[in-house]
Amino acid sequence: MEKTKILIVEDNRIVAEEIKMKLEHRGYVITAVTSSGEGALDSVDTDPPDAVLMDIRLGEGMNGIETAAELRKLHQFPIIYLTAHADDETISRAKVTQPNGYIIKPFDERELHSAIEIALYKHQMDRQLMESQEWLLTTLKSIGDGVIATDLNGCIKFMNPVAESLTGWPQENALGRPLDEVFQIINENTLQPVESPVSKVLKTGQIIGLANHTLLIRQDGTRIPIKDSGAPILLNGQEKAGVVLVFQDNTQSRESERKTAAALAEKAALVTEVHHRVKNNMQVILS
Numbered sequence: 001m002e003k004t005k006i007l008i009v010e011d012n013r014i015v016a017e018e019i020k021m022k023l024e025h026r027g028y029v030i031t032a033v034t035s036s037g038e039g040a041l042d043s044v045d046t047d048p049p050d051a052v053l054m055d056i057r058l059g060e061g062m063n064g065i066e067t068a069a070e071l072r073k074l075h076q077f078p079i080i081y082l083t084a085h086a087d088d089e090t091i092s093r094a095k096v097t098q099p100n101g102y103i104i105k106p107f108d109e110r111e112l113h114s115a116i117e118i119a120l121y122k123h124q125m126d127r128q129l130m131e132s133q134e135w136l137l138t139t140l141k142s143i144g145d146g147v148i149a150t151d152l153n154g155c156i157k158f159m160n161p162v163a164e165s166l167t168g169w170p171q172e173n174a175l176g177r178p179l180d181e182v183f184q185i186i187n188e189n190t191l192q193p194v195e196s197p198v199s200k201v202l203k204t205g206q207i208i209g210l211a212n213h214t215l216l217i218r219q220d221g222t223r224i225p226i227k228d229s230g231a232p233i234l235l236n237g238q239e240k241a242g243v244v245l246v247f248q249d250n251t252q253s254r255e256s257e258r259k260t261a262a263a264l265a266e267k268a269a270l271v272t273e274v275h276h277r278v279k280n281n282m283q284v285i286l287s
Helices: 013-025 037-046 064-074 088-095 109-142 161-167 197-204 251-286
Strands: 005-009 029-034 051-055 079-083 101-104 146-150 156-159 184-187 214-217 223-235 239-249
Touching: 005 013, 005 037, 013 029, 013 109, 029 037, 037 051, 037 064, 051 064, 051 109, 064 079, 064 088, 079 088, 079 109, 101 109, 146 161, 156 161, 161 239, 197 223, 197 239
Parallel strands: 005 029, 005 051, 051 079, 079 101
Antiparallel strands: 146 156, 146 239, 184 214, 214 223, 223 239
16 A cells, blocks of 8 residues: 655744654655745645645745645645644635645644544545536436426526527526526417426425426527426435426427328328218119
């Protein structure tokens, strides 16, 4: 198992050496000890660490918060602040860079070790969560049906590219808008508005499907037949968090239905005509 590598950024040489000694005693590998933000930026390019111990107040040049902000732009390793200052202003500025830990000086070896291990664990969990979210987002964007997710108020939180194409609404313009404004549906025969799927799903808490012959009115006013279903988004399998709609263009299926109906009507007319002629011929023969 590879040892964890730590970069120490501390402008007090005595404190820096003490930290280095404590960490090496715990089995960590020190990639570098530097007293400046500029030195830290150079060091991570040469030998990337697994975590950074960053003093907030450095000497001349960049301070620790500025250095952490620059590191965040290019790297994802956890940053743990070391500081003797715990005032609200310093903490507020530090929080902007999303640190993985905050240690107040003076500290002992056990506190230092615990802070590093917790930061590494949290960083690993955050990465796994981010990868899971990216995988789910990619999956939703890749499927062939339109997908729209809303919150409990029926406001849009997500649309995949197929949903954008079918509704005519780009996601950036639809986010935060009520579903009824973007997903306008009417009955094909009566042309009357159809009840919002969101309200239906939230009322029943079950998966529902739209009635047959439903038309979607796109942003440009054109209409397309669709079929869809809605389902509640549940947290922990119980608490409702919103609704997800899955729908698709039903034009081809509807056209097939029309052709089938027309063919059946034509056959029925033919049968009626044949029956009429046979009846007439039989009457002539009987006469």
